Amino acid sequence: MATINKTRSVRTHEGAKARAFTPEQALKRALMNCMLWEDQFYEDGVAIGERIGALVPKVAPETVAAMAIEAREDMKLRHAPLLIVREMARHETHRGFVADTLERVIQRPDELTEFLAIYWADALGPMQQRKKAAVSAQAKKGLARAFAKFDAYQLAKYDRDGAVRLRDVLFITHAKPKDEAQEKVWKQLVDGALSPPDTWEVALSGGADKKAAFERLIADKKLGALALLRNLRNMQLAGVPKQTIGKALDEMRTDRVLPYRFIAAAQHAPDLEPELEHAMFRSIEGHAKLKGKTRLLVDVSGSMDSMISARSTMRRLDAACGLAVLAREIGEDVEVFTFSNHVKKVPSRRGFALRDAIVQSQPHMGTELGKAIREVDQKGVRLIVFTDEQSHDRVDAPKGVGYMVNVASYQHGVGEGDWRRVDGFSEKILDWIIASESA
Known part of the structure; x- marks a missing residue:
């Protein structure tokens, strides 16, 4: 008789043994680099969105709420936090956090309409029919609070044609204006009478x-x-x-x-x-310093050449280069290496010259991350790896202080032992490393 009581082995997309993550860790990995419903090199956007939806009820509601706020305020993501709040609204255990979280993550008027579009995204039928679908009381409350944050200029700037309009949000939420001036602005919005804002988009489209x-x-x-x-x-x-x-x-x-x-x-x-x-x-200028000796390992494999977003011309490698440029400037003693099929030390350059040296260091092919870590001397240094983690080979534990900075939303990652894991890329990454080491 076959044995079925076995631990399932998980692998990266390139075949290396991967590590299992808790639901909280898995949700953070999926969220912090997520351009909602957009395909990445190894996984399609729908699968990533579905994984986020499945993970939300498995994580404590206060943790999910904090994660959505971090994704919006620190990682500057706009749509994925709205999906998180939609999923929170679907589960009784999480609904009590919806209004406060939604008010916090909505920072532009068009995010009011985007939330409703996402809320109704998997409903059947034309959008006019979907609009009749009930919106939860907590979602209405959060939308109403968020609506009151915006002035006439902001509302006019983002009052755009679309399946869901700003006036739809007003009608659905029955938001109450805080004073007569705001009531007048909202009436102008409903009547289409707001003055066009003086923005570059308006100036150039006119x-x-x-x-x-x-x-x-x-x-x-x-x-x-x-x-x-x-x-x-x-x-x-x-x-x-x-x-x-x-x-x-x-x-x-x-x-x-x-x-x-x-x-x-x-x-x-x-x-x-x-x-x-x-x-x-x-x-x-004026950035806090990264003290001591640091070695950066920058992933230049083929998957890092993929675009961060379908609407962007910026690659994940460009983001990694930007972090390397920042680390070089604020670090007391920084050496930069790249890895793909080989490990290459990058000349000691700054700015765009460092970017060129990283990009041109070697062909962009496989992801031999484990080999790179074994070849780079880690004695007495801080090791920071910028990667999408889809390694071909086993990744051992760091021999000293090691940071694994993940710049993709893939389900499985790598690294045995005590890697300090960071998901997403922003100016906060190096700030967090500096703060955590000085605590």
């Missing part, structure tokens, strides 16, 4: 001369840092003088912009690399 529109927006400081970075190529095509763009980059606020944003921008405006690099270094 038929105005693009060169003149960009120059006015720059002069009036109406372009935020991310909008400026995303529009560099459009400005060049419109004929905005390079010195005007350079001055805008020199004057932009950089305190909330991570290096990988500058790396992504340079792909579209390579002739502005000197100005972008200068702004990138300004964004790092």
